[in-house]
Amino acid sequence: MTDPTRIPPVPAGQESTAIPAWVDGVLTPVDKLQAHLQGLRHKAVSVFVVRGTEILLQRRAMGKYHTPGLWANTCCTHPHWNEPSDVCAIRRLKQELGITGLFPEFRHHLEYRADVGKGMVEFEAVDVFLARTFGDLAIDPDPDEVMEIRWTDYHDLLAEIGRHPERFTPWLKIYLKNHADTIFGPDLRLSSKS
Numbered sequence: 001m002t003d004p005t006r007i008p009p010v011p012a013g014q015e016s017t018a019i020p021a022w023v024d025g026v027l028t029p030v031d032k033l034q035a036h037l038q039g040l041r042h043k044a045v046s047v048f049v050v051r052g053t054e055i056l057l058q059r060r061a062m063g064k065y066h067t068p069g070l071w072a073n074t075c076c077t078h079p080h081w082n083e084p085s086d087v088c089a090i091r092r093l094k095q096e097l098g099i100t101g102l103f104p105e106f107r108h109h110l111e112y113r114a115d116v117g118k119g120m121v122e123f124e125a126v127d128v129f130l131a132r133t134f135g136d137l138a139i140d141p142d143p144d145e146v147m148e149i150r151w152t153d154y155h156d157l158l159a160e161i162g163r164h165p166e167r168f169t170p171w172l173k174i175y176l177k178n179h180a181d182t183i184f185g186p187d188l189r190l191s192s193k194s
Helices: 032-037 085-097 154-163 170-178 180-184
Strands: 018-023 026-031 041-051 054-060 075-077 105-117 120-132 146-153
Touching (some): 026 032, 032 120, 041 085, 041 180, 054 085, 054 154, 075 085, 085 146, 105 170, 105 180, 154 170, 170 180
Parallel strands (some): 041 120
Antiparallel strands (some): 018 026, 041 054, 054 146, 105 120
């Protein structure tokens, strides 16, 4: 087994691939790919941008090392070592989608474990954020991260997932099935149980 704590050197101008993961119960910087191959529990951040009852979704780029071409929430990522989750949420909205000027609100901490194919497992301790926008939003997706975006009504999304679950990432399905009321809150009246 590869030592997950052995982090490859970072080339100039590139970000580290180390993410915060638990190795033998100790939070440790671990190579992102190794964390997924070994199914290590690790920190993550997910953001939902909403406009009324619509959710901004992204379709993951085909070059992603897992779940390429699947629809996901607005953005999801792993924080850098010692990076606060709220800072990470703002950073990734800008990096993945070119979105600035939103201030995501922390909504929920959850954990899930899901097979994401190619022998990889997402075992995430996730801080989930919600950001509201009113009206048009300037969006400029990074094609290395995102191949397509769309606004989808919450209830239409639930129906589409019911008809075509294979089109969506495991974590989006988990969030909507098990945590929607906590993430979206009663203020949006988005209960899947109604």
